Amino acid sequence: MTVLFGQLFTGVSIGAVLLLIALGLALTFGQMNVINMAHGEFIMAGAYTTYVLQQTITGAGVSLLVALPVAFLVAGTMGVLLEALLIRRLYARPLDTLLVTWGVSLMLQQLARDVFGSPNVQTRAPELLTGNIGLPGGLTVANNRLFILALALAAVAALTLALRLTPLGRRIRAVVQNRDLAAVSGIATSRVDRTTFFVGSGLAGVAGVALTLLGPIGPTMGTNLIIDAFLVVVVGGIGQLKGSVIVAFALGVLQATGEYLTTLSVAKVMVFVAIVAFLQWRPQGLFTLRTRSLA
Amino acid sequence: MTLFRGRRILAGAMTLVAAVALTACGSKTSDTDTAAGVSADTSGDTVKVGLLNSLSGTMAISEVTVRDAIMLAVEEINAVGGVLGKKVEPVGEDGASDWPTFAEKAEKLISQDRVAAVFGCWTSASRKAVKPVFEKNKALLFYPVQYEGLEQSPYIFYTGATTNQQIVPGLDYLKAQGKKSVYLVGSDYVFPRTANKIIKAYAAANGMTVLGEDYAPLGSTEFGTIVNKVKSSKVDAVFNTLNGDSNVAFFKEYTSAGLTAASMPVVSVSIAEEEVKGIGTQYLADQLTAWNYYQTTPGAANEKFVAAYKAKFGPDKPTSDPMEAAYVSVHLWKAMVEKAGTFEVEKVRAAADGITFEAPEGLVTVDGTTQHIAKTARIGKVGADGLITEVWNSGQPIKPDPYLKSYPWATGLS
């Protein structure tokens, strides 16, 4: 029973991590069709931001809270630079963005190695986040996992509200649904694109801060995450956030169950097979955006 | 419906290919001027050595520091006049964390640069990939990392620990501490799987029970399930053979699950001072490691090594076991060459037996038959300052036994 609950919670927390790293992609890939392989390196930038801030701000808790907005800005700025310098030229060739950003990610990794050194660096987590909450029946829930779950849900809520309620959100949705029509309606699509990319990349930075609580902070930390994140968005369905949210948690629980019943490797393969099977059933993902375009 | 046109072109072209191929092959069969066994180029007043480590890719986190340690040793040797009167000229190559690249670069160092010896490699997979290259060319590799044993190539010197100098002492220590059960956690590759096979054989013969065995894919950073399983097994101790990044995620998860060194100690065999820095002491306090060297190991040789390393690479850079083994390997090669009086590989190998060196870890001796070195095993505890302090050592260097032939419980393992 304890184990069962523990696994369920593990599944949910894997889902929360997936959601957090996929959320930015749901914007840049889901809404703009840009396959940004450097997204993992933006996550890395967020993690290193935490590290750098901790060199000056000594309180672990304070520095973490400060790191969240700063990392958003840092990664967002990197995203805007990437968009302005390269991706802007590639909107007509969405698949080529994959190759170009792959080259960018190679360079960013090497840059991290040269600036921060090849070995991993450490950050301190606040005391509050290293412990756990005991529940009746010997159950425990790790605080850092709860924090990440809360952060992921908060990010989803904020993003949903922003897309629904703000003028900018309306513009973004208009561009996603019909770029040409949005353009003739007087929306500056290229500015909307840039803003979307800023927010999407910034969210990667936030994910990076959260990941310092769980995993390594090093030059190659992004590469392990990127494929999972893309799968979440693809299976969830391009152009919608709710698909990514549901799929992230579903994959998390599926993986945790698989891990418990078999081995980690087999669970991973199981998840991949499940995804291929799922796309047979719904080739456009869980939720599809209805458009009139022919493709 | 015929979709394909012009079969005649195809046929004609294939004939042409065949014809050209045959003539070309026929004329080349006598060209054997560069046969296997390229000898080192020692004609000038320098002698080249190859440095083969991953400077990019996932393994760079560990291998870059090994490269630094090798460079330090080369500089020290050059400062006292080089080897046999020749300055040592290092030729560095990037293995890029990719095993076939390691093989390619090894071949390049041997056949193009004609180096006298190569120092490097970290993962077992990279060593397995370059082994045929060194054996084919009859060239020397010095491999500086603890590994899973079960290997004895005539052209490789193993200066890291084999299993009976690290894992077996680690188990002996746990047994002496009264631990009756262990849980095995490792990355999914050759070293952990082989090590765990040995641990299981040891446990069976020594009245210990193995309560679980789990592997995470290399680079995996999601340890919720494994820590859950470990926690609910209520085991006495965990034996950890995880590699690289996975250790960081594992210990963060372990700590937040409320497990500590006091309640459930972890013995790690791939966490040295450098990795401690990357994980953070708040997650590692008082956990155990098994190695042959720590930065805190006493002795004049180590003080000199640590001081020289920090002077060259920065005061905040720690030294670790693989770095020390790499540093030692260069000095051992120098000693072997000087005893042989030549850079010729076969003579150097013949001279190797019994070579000693006052290493930072203490006196080490080369065993000529296995080409491993006798090393003292040390169990250490991670301190709050990020350094590891010794809590137990084997008292004297342990003779290397890569196939565990002298351990009755290990029959059938190799």
Next chain:
Amino acid sequence: MTAVVGPPTVTTVGPVPAGGPPPGRRRRALRLRAAAGFACGAALLFAVAPLVLSDFRLSLLAKYLCLAMVAVGVGIAWGRGGMLTLGQGVFFGLGGYAMAMHLKLADAGPGAMPDFMQLYGQLDELPVWWRPFASPWFALPATVLLPMAVAFGLGSLVFRRRVRGAYFAILSQALAAAMVILLVGQQGTTGGTNGLTDIQGFFGYDLDDPVNQRMVYFVIAACLLGLLVLARQLIQSRYGELLVAVRDGEERVRFLGYDPASVKLVAYVVAAGMAGLAGALFVPAVGIISPALIGIVPSIEFVIGVAVGGRATLLGPVLGAVAVAWARTALSERFPGTWTYLQGLLFVLVVAFLPGGLASLVALARRRGDDGPPGRFTLWRKRSRTETVA
């Protein structure tokens, strides 16, 4: 993928599908040109390269040519068919493992097990699925047919359900990741992360002998030329036209009464077979096949070589693959610490600013140089101006 930017144009450059064959004289001239180019390539590979390159460099070239074979296939599937396949490593690996399993068994001798199985697997006997590979009559065809069969199975599922564009790219990438995890997890029978190494002989020839290494090189070069001929035939056939049409306007082709899924499937299966052959020949050339060669990173690198060379041309992918692999070697030898910057920069610059790849430079220079009819076929010509490869 819903967004097609700009109207997709089906080009009618080159042989017109329904318009009958072009005048005989022009066809003959084209053939002559192709044959001449082909002879030049053959001379370069078979005579010049072995003369000027050292054994080491020649063995590197053999390795590059294997990668180039994969690139020919990617050129067809992606450049011509618009399927960005990021899982070619899987097929490369299947071919490579099939070959390596046979060679390991041949090295071990009849009835014996490969060395690593005794070390890591502690198996008493050979696993059932290894046994057929003892026979070269099974193993050799399997190196090509096995990848093709897997591609057929997967492709008929995926294309029929109209999974395409980025979905297909990421799906194929996941496939490569899954295959790596699967191989690594079965250490006792697949060699795990180590892969299958230390391959000594190739059908009775000792691979340590430089003469035999040269033979392997010649075999590889001949196979590459063969694949190029095959690819040219395919591209010039009616099928080739149809494939480009599917790339540029899948729905339109469907409305014309064709089945785009089967059109794509053929290209995908052919590309898989080419990757399988490349993997099989890679093994004797390099002496190792391991999961590191078939995962996400190498799979992307296959595609990048093609993009750098020029995806929609015949020779572009080959030259691109060789150039990228050569650049990797040369840069990392010259600048061991900083070569990844240069490699990344190369990818970024070529793909972002030279969408037709390096081949478009040549085509550009050529078009300036002579004013021949625009529809004339040359080996270099990029056939479609459409940049929507989605």
